[in-house]
Amino acid sequence: MDLKFEKYMNLALIEARKAYDLNEVPVGAVVVYKDNIIGSGFNKREITNNALAHAEIIAINEACKNLNSWRLIDCDIYITLEPCPMCVGAIINSRIKKIIYGAQDFKSGSLGSVFNIFDFKFNHKPEIISGVLETKSASLLKDFFSKLRLDKLK
């Protein structure tokens, strides 16, 4: 596997841990353009009270601002978790070239888990790499939900 994949996924995992530390479901994302991070984000749904505040949306928003363009055509996005329909939709809309993700999401994952959006014809189809640092990403999520259950028992 391309070493670059692990390097940037580790940066996405650092973002995910920021979410973990704030009691948010730990998901992180980074957008990479010409070997530079031009957008990064972690899930902030609870602290911002905003349904749109997924890691990917925050990272894509920042990337569009940095490139001053809605077209992120030569950009790749690294996400610790398989994206939901909103986030895959944002990736389609921004023409991101490649999606690299870690763990599967059986509740909302739209690249094969609930369904695969690219079974249908949209005007953009990114390349997809799955399972990068999957165990690290899945462990962080598992820890988070265990902690949440324990906190509820207290």
Added chain:
Amino acid sequence: MDLKFEKYMNLALIEARKAYDLNEVPVGAVVVYKDNIIGSGFNKREITNNALAHAEIIAINEACKNLNSWRLIDCDIYITLEPCPMCVGAIINSRIKKIIYGAQDFKSGSLGSVFNIFDFKFNHKPEIISGVLETKSASLLKDFFSKLRLDKLK
């Protein structure tokens, strides 16, 4: 048909016309809670250089801020055009109760045109009403694309 549907769709159409006047693809949306508009938006992709700046995303963002909640459980969204995957995903994530839309979108529409996202099992399924003031909405889009083609010939 419920008269309320036409009333709020007309307000979404006013939003769409704001987009038209700024040379943006004319799509508008409003979020309604207890008979009040708590979010409104129109497509601003080009003027903001942002792939996320669809009418629905802008309206949902404003609604979350106004209710100070990511859960828009008793809210309805009125959209002049069938939503794309990103926007249907945002509607799922925000638990909006009902989607009322106008025209069909054969390029990105995710409620039956390209595919129907609710053929798959997500953790929220809003009620869907289609075809409200469809002709008005479709005409506005048709006018826009005719004007665009004419402008290109000049």
